Amino acid sequence: MKIITFVKRVPSTTTRVLIKDGNALDPTGVEFILNPYDEFAIEEAIQQKDKSGDGHILVMSFGSADSQKELRTALAMGADEALLLQNPDAPNADGATTARTLTAAVKAREFDLLLFGKQSVDKEQHGVGPAVATALGIPCITEVTKLDITDGTVRAEREVEGGREIIEAPLPCAITCQKGLNQPRFASLKGIMAAKRKTLDIVDTDMGTPLVEVLKMEMPPERPAGRILGEGVAAVPALITALREEAKVL
Amino acid sequence: MTHILVILETRDGVLRPASLEAVGAARIAADGLGGGTVTALACETFSADASSLGNAGADKVLIASATEHSADGAALTAARVAKELEASAVFLSATVRGKDLCGRLAAALESGFAADCTSAHTNGGSLSFTRPIYGGKALQTIQVNGPVVVASLRPNYFSSAERGGEAVVEETSAESGKGRVVKIAAKEGGRPDVAEANRVVSGGRGMGGESAWHLLEAVSDALPGSALGASRAVVDSGWRPHSEQVGQTGKVVAPELYIACGISGAIQHLAGMNGSQCIVAINKDADAPIFQHATYGIVGDVAEILPVLAEELAKVTE
Ligand SMILES: Cc1cc2nc3c(=O)[nH]c(=O)nc-3n(C[C@H](O)[C@H](O)[C@H](O)COP(=O)(O)OP(=O)(O)OC[C@H]3O[C@@H](n4cnc5c(N)ncnc54)[C@H](O)[C@@H]3O)c2cc1C
Numbered sequence: 267m268k269i270i271t272f273v274k275r276v277p278s279t280t281t282r283v284l285i286k287d288g289n290a291l292d293p294t295g296v297e298f299i300l301n302p303y304d305e306f307a308i309e310e311a312i313q314q315k316d317k318s319g320d321g322h323i324l325v326m327s328f329g330s331a332d333s334q335k336e337l338r339t340a341l342a343m344g345a346d347e348a349l350l351l352q353n354p355d356a357p358n359a360d361g362a363t364t365a366r367t368l369t370a371a372v373k374a375r376e377f378d379l380l381l382f383g384k385q386s387v388d389k390e391q392h393g394v395g396p397a398v399a400t401a402l403g404i405p406c407i408t409e410v411t412k413l414d415i416t417d418g419t420v421r422a423e424r425e426v427e428g429g430r431e432i433i434e435a436p437l438p439c440a441i442t443c444q445k446g447l448n449q450p451r452f453a454s455l456k457g458i459m460a461a462k463r464k465t466l467d468i469v470d471t472d473m474g475t476p477l478v479e480v481l482k483m484e485m486p487p488e489r490p491a492g493r494i495l496g497e498g499v500a501a502v503p504a505l506i507t508a509l510r511e512e513a514k515v516l
Numbered sequence: 517m518t519h520i521l522v523i524l525e526t527r528d529g530v531l532r533p534a535s536l537e538a539v540g541a542a543r544i545a546a547d548g549l550g551g552g553t554v555t556a557l558a559c560e561t562f563s564a565d566a567s568s569l570g571n572a573g574a575d576k577v578l579i580a581s582a583t584e585h586s587a588d589g590a591a592l593t594a595a596r597v598a599k600e601l602e603a604s605a606v607f608l609s610a611t612v613r614g615k616d617l618c619g620r621l622a623a624a625l626e627s628g629f630a631a632d633c634t635s636a637h638t639n640g641g642s643l644s645f646t647r648p649i650y651g652g653k654a655l656q657t658i659q660v661n662g663p664v665v666v667a668s669l670r671p672n673y674f675s676s677a678e679r680g681g682e683a684v685v686e687e688t689s690a691e692s693g694k695g696r697v698v699k700i701a702a703k704e705g706g707r708p709d710v711a712e713a714n715r716v717v718s719g720g721r722g723m724g725g726e727s728a729w730h731l732l733e734a735v736s737d738a739l740p741g742s743a744l745g746a747s748r749a750v751v752d753s754g755w756r757p758h759s760e761q762v763g764q765t766g767k768v769v770a771p772e773l774y775i776a777c778g779i780s781g782a783i784q785h786l787a788g789m790n791g792s793q794c795i796v797a798i799n800k801d802a803d804a805p806i807f808q809h810a811t812y813g814i815v816g817d818v819a820e821i822l823p824v825l826a827e828e829l830a831k832v833t834e
């Protein structure tokens with residue numbers, strides 16, 4: 267089983283966001299991490315490789331030079347080889363442009379399975395995986411919480427609004443990984459040592475004209491200050507009145 | 517002339533609520549861009565209600581009857597129809613299926629996409645969209661530069677138009693895909709999904725345990741159409757299923773009313789519910805961060821307050 271896993275370096279979810287030049291994140295002082303959903307993708311790659319008996323995991327990222335750190339983490343968890351499509355502007359790239367860049371790199375390789383996170387926690391586009399799959403002409407199953415691959419057929423489960431879907435597709439196929447799919451391992455000390463000897467290729471990559479232009483980035487409007495109506499049971503009537511007469515939601 | 521295509525989402529022949537919002541948003545955008553046409557497309561067998569879709573803003577409804585749902589098939593059908601109509605934009609709902617289709621369609625049309633948008637603008641004859649990023653800690657306004665603007669719209673942020681009129685309903689052919697849905701298991705219980713409901717009653721670790729959920733169910737029973745939600749602490753403890761989790765790694769909700777019970781208001785939880793119109797917080801700690809984001813707060817013990825709240829609500833909602 268030849269697997270390619272896609273990972274992204276993102277600001278930690280607890281980061282305080284500050285804006286630079288009115289259209290991008292100010293990275294000063296920001297702690298960066300491996301996108302949490304991409305950990306599920308790496309773990310799944312390792313488990314599927316182990317299950318298939320033999321195989322190879324290439325972990326790929328379109329990022330700035332800093333993304334080597336997240337690729338090393340993926341190698342330490344168990345990926346075999348890493349590729350950084352390097353561009354200093356990659357962190358600001360939109361989903362479609364990112365997908366176009368990744369697609370071009372994937373086309374040059376052999377693969378059976380592509381594994382993505384369900385979303386990046388910075389840009390939250392939920393779209394890079396489906397876009398890459400479509401450009402390659404292969405099926406894609408998103409937000410997968412259960413995955414079984416037998417005899418070239420993928421059977422996956424996902425949750426949709428108000429229900430669960432079971433989806434089948436043939437290999438080669440792309441999957442985007444949702445929480446619940448597996449429990450990502452921590453890199454062991456041995457893994458970290460081994461990762462230092464694994465190949466991490468860095469290729470300077472042009473992303474072409476971006477398909478999306480950011481007109482502005484701003485802080486969300488502050489919610490108007492709320493009111494504490496009181497303490498305990500005694501405050502319930504005041505709440506009902508406020509909901510009916512002021513907020514008009516009852 | 518502007519032509520906006522809206523992809524409808526149906527399940528078991530029933531239109532999902534967010535689809536009418538997407539049609540309404542497309543109507544406003546088409547009018548804003550100057551007398552455009554709105555065509556709605558269902559990629560599944562569906563008997564369209566010409567007057568409700570017409571009233572919501574659609575001029576035409578196309579049905580591509582496919583016996584089973586295939587996401588890649590739907591993307592091929594939608595891309596083909598978008599090209600046939602020479603659509604300048606395609607709108608979808610940012611549901612699980614819609615977000616998936618959004619990325620696929622953009623790739624099929626070699627265009628960019630704007631996912632999970634919370635508002636749309638038509639300034640100077642071009643479309644732009646505002647969308648939350650970094651877990652709602654910032655907003656970005658973007659413009660798609662590709663040939664077709666593909667955008668998914670977050671449920672509950674757009675309203676359907678009320679313009680009267682009927683849509684013309686026509687059939688079109690459906691493309692088949694390689695992946696297909698072989699089974700759909702509907703969620704049990706009568707409550708709607710937390711991402712779709714207009715009212716949400718949500719519990720956190722402060723509920724004390726799984727056995728306290730009957731308190732929230734009683735409040736929910738007194739609020740017609742409400743869904744149950746939960747914090748991640750609750751889901752991680754196994755008290756409630758992940759399908760109910762609200763937050764950055766759960767569902768993003770924007771109901772009219774969100775009642776947070778025993779939830780501290782961590783940034784990742786806020787990311788999932790900060791867009792709610794009215795937020796009520798019940799927490800025994802007066803300094804809990806949730807109170808800074810709540811419209812109304814009551815300081816106190818959920819075990820005491822919730823039964824009274826359920827009772828009082830039932831009196832006014834009956
Ligand atoms: C990458 C990442 C992603 C995350 N994603 C999510 C997410 O999607 N959703 C999410 O919710 N969290 C998420 N979290 C976790 C989040 O940081 C918090 O840990 C979590 O939201 C806390 O849940 P809680 O408010 O129920 O519990 P706590 O923070 O423990 O708060 C419990 C509250 O209940 C109150 N309380 C206790 N007893 C009572 C009582 N008897 N009556 C009334 N009040 C009482 C307490 O005062 C307290 O404020 C994420 C964290 C990370 C790092």
Ligand SMILES: Nc1ncnc2c1ncn2[C@@H]1O[C@H](COP(=O)(O)O)[C@@H](O)[C@H]1O
Binds near residue numbers: 301304307327
């Ligand atoms: N720059 C990138 N490099 C590699 N993979 C990426 C990149 N951006 C997004 N992805 C992958 O696409 C998934 C979804 O991202 P998004 O569509 O931005 O929500 C992520 O979880 C990654 O697996």
